Amino acid sequence: xxxxxxxxxxxxxxxxxxxxxxxxxxxxxxxxxxxxxxxxxxxxxxxxxxxxxxxxxxxxxxxxxxxxxxxxxxxxxxxxxxxxxxxxxxxxxxxxxxxxxxxxxxxxxxxxxxxxxxxxxxxxxxxxxxxxxxxxxxxxxxxxxxxxxxxxxxxxxxxxxxxxxxxxxxxxxxxxxxxxxxxxxxxxxxxxxxxxxxxxxxxxxxxxxxxxxxxxxxxxxxxxxxxxxxxxxxxxxxxxxxxxxxxxxxxxxxxxxxxxxxxxxxxxxxxxxxxxxxxxxxxxxxxxxxxxxxxxxxxxxxxxxxxxxxxxxxxxxxxxxxxxxxxxxxxxxxxxxxxxxxxxxxxxxxxxx
Numbered sequence: 001x002x003x004x005x006x007x008x009x010x011x012x013x014x015x016x017x018x019x020x021x022x023x024x025x026x027x028x029x030x031x032x033x034x035x036x037x038x039x040x041x042x043x044x045x046x047x048x049x050x051x052x053x054x055x056x057x058x059x060x061x062x063x064x065x066x067x068x069x070x071x072x073x074x075x076x077x078x079x080x081x082x083x084x085x086x087x088x089x090x091x092x093x094x095x096x097x098x099x100x101x102x103x104x105x106x107x108x109x110x111x112x113x114x115x116x117x118x119x120x121x122x123x124x125x126x127x128x129x130x131x132x133x134x135x136x137x138x139x140x141x142x143x144x145x146x147x148x149x150x151x152x153x154x155x156x157x158x159x160x161x162x163x164x165x166x167x168x169x170x171x172x173x174x175x176x177x178x179x180x181x182x183x184x185x186x187x188x189x190x191x192x193x194x195x196x197x198x199x200x201x202x203x204x205x206x207x208x209x210x211x212x213x214x215x216x217x218x219x220x221x222x223x224x225x226x227x228x229x230x231x232x233x234x235x236x237x238x239x240x241x242x243x244x245x246x247x248x249x250x251x252x253x254x255x256x257x258x259x260x261x262x263x264x265x266x267x268x269x270x271x272x273x274x275x276x277x278x279x280x281x282x283x284x285x286x287x288x289x290x291x292x293x294x295x296x297x298x299x300x301x302x303x304x305x306x307x308x309x310x311x312x313x314x315x316x317x318x319x320x321x322x323x324x325x326x327x328x329x330x331x332x333x334x335x336x337x338x339x340x341x342x343x344x345x346x347x348x349x350x351x352x353x
Contacts (some may be wrong), residue, residue, distance in 0.1 A: 019159025044082045046128070048157040048179050051135045053078030061180040062155075064140065068185065071141040075178060076121075078136070080128040087127045088157040090136075092119035095180070097153040097222075101261045104152050105178055115151040115183050118142060126157075140183070148187020152256050154178035169206050174278030182227075191286035192224035193255075197262075198298040200278045202270070211269035214245065216278045218296060221253065221260040228255040229290075230284040234265045238273030245270045252282065272302035 056077050064072060080086040091108070093116040096105040098269035106112060120139045128134050134306055138155070158176040165171050196220040205212040214236050222228050245267040270276065279297040285288060327331040 005161060005290050023045045025294075038224065044084075044086055044159050044161070044175070046081055046086055046088065046157060046159070046177065047077075047079045048155065048177050049077050049079075050179055051075040053135065053137075055133065055135060061182060064181075064183045066142045066183065068142075068144050068146045071139060073137055073139055075131055076136050076138055076155055078126055078128055079133040080130060080167055083130060085127060085129055086159065087125065088159050089125055090123060090157055092116040092121065092138075092155050092181070093153055095256060097254065097256045097259035097261055099262050101255075101263070103180070103254065103326050105156065105176070108158070112153065114153060115140070115181055116153040118146075118151075118183075119153070119155065119181070121155070132176045140181075142183070142185055146185045147225065148185050149189060150227045150257055151183045151185060152227065153181045153183075155181065184226075186211045189226050189286070190224045191226045191228065191284070191289070191291055192222070193228055193282070193284040193291060194223055194229075195219070195280060195282055195294040195296040196221065198278065198280055198296040200276065200298045200300040202272070202276060202300045202302050204272055204302055208272050211271050214267045214270045214276060214278060216265045216267075216280065216298075216301075217262065218265075218280045219260055219262050220255060220282060220284075222255040222257055224286070225257050226286045227257065228252070228284050228286055228291075230282060232263070232265075232280060234267060235279050235281070236261065236267055236270055237277050237279070238271070239275060242273065244273060244276065252284065269344060270302075274301070274303060276300050 049056050050062050051057070052075050062074060066072060076090075078088060078090075092112065093106045093108075093110075094112040094114040095103060095105050106116070111117070118140055120141070122136055122138065126134055126136070156176050156178045158174050159175045160172050162170055163173050195218060197217075199217045201215040201217075203212050216234050220232075230252040231252040232252055234250070235243065236245040238244050247265050247267055250263070250265060252263070253261060265280075277297055277299045279295060282294040284294065285291065
């Protein structure tokens, strides 16, 4: 949790005035060494991290727990790590979980309607000299009627550069770095996850004894109001529930409320047992609390063609052998009908021609 303290609504006007003055006066021009998370382009490199009136204190992100109508003042720090003066645009926005599980922020063209819209910065643009740092205050006010649960966003420092694309055209490229903001609004918490769209792909091998890779894709949806994590495992079974493979434990990426993620897993060397069923088991977690386990499954045909072909050959050979034996017996019986045996008469003796 941050060391900043909640401020009641009746003090909001006084804080706004003080923050505006502080924004103009508290630009700290102090040389700062390179830090993790800086932009890596040679022309412009910078960082944006949680700060304090006297500079950063080691926080990696903003973490708050507030009630509706509460307001808080905190600080952000932008450091110029490049060899030329830096001008960045500052703006807050909302976060979401990308389809691949990454932490993502709304594009600049899309206005936030969550925690990003509750943050007020003293300036929209900031110029920082070479090798210097600027510390700025900002306010976060939770509106009346804000939904309880987790609201996640970020404060972005971006620089736009004109570059030439592969067709020789000039394009503006915005490079963004953000400090994450995690806010939990007081009220009932309803963690809820769903698993769905389980799909299985299997490349049937020609030589069945070597097995082949089973690829499983599934979707995890956060329908609650808290961010989720957790563990998952994939199991592949054949007919009669015979277990053919188990995956290692899979870490579920951070899944923000109203977000979903598509996950993938593979199991190598699975024997084509006729029909394969992949079952995904997920143990979601909301903070320290483990939620009820989720399962989803899907099946795919997996015919061992070479083995089946060999079996058909053996069955065919056996059928041919039985047919020949039966044909021989029928011929012997026909011969017995043409030449019936009479104990009182000598058997006819064949005469050579």
